[in-house]
Amino acid sequence: MNNSKDKNKIKLEYSIISNDFKRAGETSSNIKSILKKVGIDNKVIRKVAIVTYEAEMNIVIHSYGGNIKLMVEGNNIIINAYDKGPGIEDISLAMKEGYSTATDEVRELGFGAGMGLPNIKKCSDYFKIESSTEGTRLLIKISF
Amino acid sequence: MKLREIQNILGAEVITGEDFLNKDIQSAFGSDLMSDVLTLVDEKAILLTGLNNPQIIRTAEIIDLFAIILVRGKTPEEDLIKLAEEKKVTLMTTNHTLYTASGLLYSNGLRGVKLDE
Known part of the structure; x- marks a missing residue:
């Protein structure tokens, strides 16, 4: 992990363990404090924190494990959440x-409560989800 | 309303964050659904909940909640208390139910959070 003070050099990667409810939330907490240190606007940080927390909980709850990557590119925070199977059977239902x-x-x-993915989408400026039996991939951009 | 007044109105016992009782609180929210809580926008808010597990502290941290009030006399486990101390979240417990605790605070002037719609 490299958390340079320069925003544009931020590139973070965390692995998320399936069913690890004890540590669930630590990744988002860590991301939040790093973004705070480089002076990103609080409203943007809040969106990022909600997105990463919901994505983290989804991986812990539903998958066999995965990872969350975050990088800052220009005026965008790009978040990639990837997990290994079993995948989402019906994405349009999961988005409800x-x-x-x-x-x-x-x-x-x-x-x-069925609010995770809708919450993520609501906080994102760009949101893409792909899922198969191999796993699920989320790509999110939040602009600042 | 100061956190200390909230404590007095609810006759609540402070478990962690005694040092922050002078903080000003603007609004409150009552829920056991953490995803609902995550849609809150208000900064100086407290959460009343019947949920008694470490995820309430994680949620508080994510959206910068000032305090959490456990209702119906729930006593948190050691790991929850430790996390609350670490994250500097004020944690209290009251014997009132969620409905009564919310009603008491509302009738004393503490309004609900504004939703971001």
Whole structure:
């Protein structure tokens, strides 16, 4: 990981472990504090934090593990979230507020309300999702 | 409204963040759904929740919530308390239910958060 003070040199990568509810959220917390240090606007940081936190929870809850990458390019923060399977069966359903395939255990943690992907999209200036049985990939851009 | 007044109105016990009780609070939100909480925009807000696990502190950190009030007398586990201390989040617990705690604060002038729609 390289967290240079120069915004445009920020390039972060974190691996996210499946079912690791204890540490879920640490990646987003780390990203948030790094962006704060280089002086990115608080409103932008908030969007990035929400996007990475929801993406992180999705990987922990639904996948066999994955990673989150973040880089700053010009006036954009680019976030890539990738996970290994099982993939999303119906993306248009998953994008609907309230639709969820999460277990009761996950709901007890306060997640699995079917708000994750819609929340991510809402906070993004550009949002792309691809999913197959191999895994799911999110590409998000947030401008500042 | 100061956090200390909120504590008094709810007869709440402060678990972490006693040093921040002089902070000014503008609004409040009550929910057990963390994804709903993440849609909040208000900066100086508190959360009332029946959810009692470390994800409430993570969520508070992500959106800079000032404090979390656990309702119905819930006592947090050690890992939740440790995380709250580390992230400097004020954590309190009240014996009131979510509905009563919210009503008490509202009738004392603390309004709900404005939603970003």
